[in-house]
Amino acid sequence: MDRSSIVKVAALMVTGFGIGIDFTGALMLVPAIENSFDADITSTQWVLNIYALFFAMTMVAGGRLGDMYGHRKIMIIGLTIFLFASVMCFVAPSLDFLVGARALQGIGAGCVWPCTLAFGATKVSRPEHRALVMGLILAGVTTGNVFGPMISGLAVSFGEWRYFFLANIVFSCISMATALLLMQRETQHKQGEHIDYAGMGILSFAVLLLLYGLDVGADWGWTSVPLLLLFFVSAVLFFLFPKVEKRVVEPLLLPQMMQNKQFRITLGLNMFNVSAAFVGLLYFPQYMQKVLGWSTFESALGLAPLTLLLAVGSVVSGTLYNDFGPKRLLFWGYLIATVGAASIVVLPASFGYFQILPGMAMIGLGATLTVGPSGTAAVCAVKPERAGLVGGLSFMTHLVYGAISVACATAIMYVVSFSSLRDKLAAANISLTDADQRAINGGTLNTESAHAVLAKLNSNQVETLKSAIASAFDSGMNMAFIFSTISVSVGILLALMLDESKLHKIEE
Template structure:
């Protein structure tokens, strides 16, 4: 590989690093955000989900706009949006404001990421380097995933979680400078392209309604007419989506690609590999902080078996893809992730950190063997000029399902932990209203509302309630990982069905 190509890859890795720190770093902040805005996990999950959703739904448009007008130009536009929204996050006076700012961050990242992938897939000296380059770019992202929690833990220890978003400002600025200095302007672009705004709008609204319904289900009642109406509207939009796609000039899912069974399987493999990782990234830090009593910085280091494996694995995933092919990597990766998620449920709570350590390691290993290869398989199945579109499409399915997984897991976790908490309080002879139980469910006892509830209790009752909350959180988390195990197991089946030879014969 020549010097020019190496410089380009370094620039793309720097950009990926900036995106990587934002994702995992924000997850570590969840308990601190709960305290700051006096809310619970069903609300703060939107800090992750809204970002993932808007990131996902912008990627296809960002990739296609990059194909049309230049990937470098779209990267700079996306980085500008990301920088501005990071400042908004830093200044957030309310949770709603923060959620809106995170949505805008997702839009910026959605413009940047597919163009980063497209550069990696097309601006290299030889096609046989493509898988290695994709692995290096993912390594930049996953290195950011490693450092993100450490940055979060440090700023929380300094007393203000908002400082984390100043790090976003710094790294997005660095990324803009590297893009301007190290990446050349493109002179040739695809002509006559069309963007499926109708399809993206319908799919985005369908997913948003589903996420919102899962969020408010515990408050409204799972059988309440308004909630059932939300689910019905979401299902209706999902049903409408393929019908609209048949009428648009250039749909999100090109018919000539979707007609191929292997390509459809590959898209599925881009979905289900995130369930265990997303649920783990959401709940492992909370378990360490809320059950084990660790600080934010300690939990960031405690998460290292997962994040470090993600980073190291991405570096070698490109070579493994060429040596072993996607089928074997995806099968063993999905199997590792399923075993890891199941181990969290099987290990006894009395083990403390050792309850989750094997699961973190196995889920991290599983993710390294599935995330890169599934995305690479999708991009390599099309012509280079479609790399931006397919890169965005594969990661769109990746992130949308990740957001849905977290929402489903959180709904299950909150419902199960609330039921367990009520049963334990009754057994301990403690009379507490449903509203008060909801206020302390989830383990965050430092919010203003939770402190008011705990002040009503006597000394012995406080200790019993704390034990009940920790036990209920563990019970709810186990149910969330049962969901993750079942979800990842679908990927094992899809990997077994994949035919590598047919995969690379997609007509496009």
């Protein structure tokens, strides 16, 4: 590549790095955000979920808009949205405001990411350099995934979790400047492109209602009429989604693709591989901070076995795919991830960090063997002209199911840990109201509500309470990983059902 192309690729890598740090780095902030806004895990999980959902639902539209109006223009618009949202995260006065800003960040990232890939594939590199350029851009993202937790750990160690979003602001400004200065304007655009706003809207509302129901279920009561109505409306919207897709000009899910059995299998393989990884990324740092008493930066280093394997996986998965084929990779990857998720449940809490270390390593290795190959297999299951659509769709499915997995796991974790905490307090003859127990459930004792509860107890009771909370958190986390184990194990069956001989040979 010439010097100009190298500079442009470096600029795209910086953009990818900024997106990468935002996803994993924000996860490390959850305990600090709980303390800052006096919230519990069922509320702070939205810091992850809302970003993943809006990123996923915007990404396909962002790619189409780039085709229609120019990738450079949509990239700059997306970076502007992301920059503004990062400032809003930095100054957020409440958790609801922060969640709204994170949703806006997801929209910005959903515009930037597909245009970054498209620009790298079509405008920066010659055909013989395309694979190298795409690999370098992905390396920028995965490097951001590794450094994101460390940046947030440093921010918290300086006494303010908001400093993390300064990194978002800095990288957004750098990316915007390089896009304006280095990326040439496009003069020709695709004509006749359509965006499935109806399908995206219905699917987004269906998922949002489901996630919200899982969030408030413990407070409203799992059999309460309002909650059941919420789930009913969500189910109706999920039912209507394929009906609407049959009527729009260019749906997210083309009916002829959904009649393709191998495509349906590969789409499922893109879903279930994220359950253990997403749940682990949320709960491993909390376990290290709330149960083991580690600092945020120490827990960021403790998370490295997972993040490093996820980063390495994006680099080597392409070579492994060609050498071993998708069926073998996906089967062993899902099997290893399933064993890893199960090991967290089986190993005793007395092992401390080593209760989760083997699981982290196996979940990371399993993701290495499944995330890239499942996306490649999905693209291979359809005609070449559908490759771009399916690539975006598979990643959208990946993120949406990841958000649903986190919400389901958190609902399970909260109920189980609350029940365990109540039983342990009763056994220790410590009497607290349900409201007091809810204030301390989840492991954080630095909120105003938790301080008010601790003030009612003597020193011996406080020590007993801390032990009970740590044990309850571990019980809840274990049950969340039982859910993840079951979810990931579905991928083993799907991998066995995959027919490699029919990939690239399907007639739509």
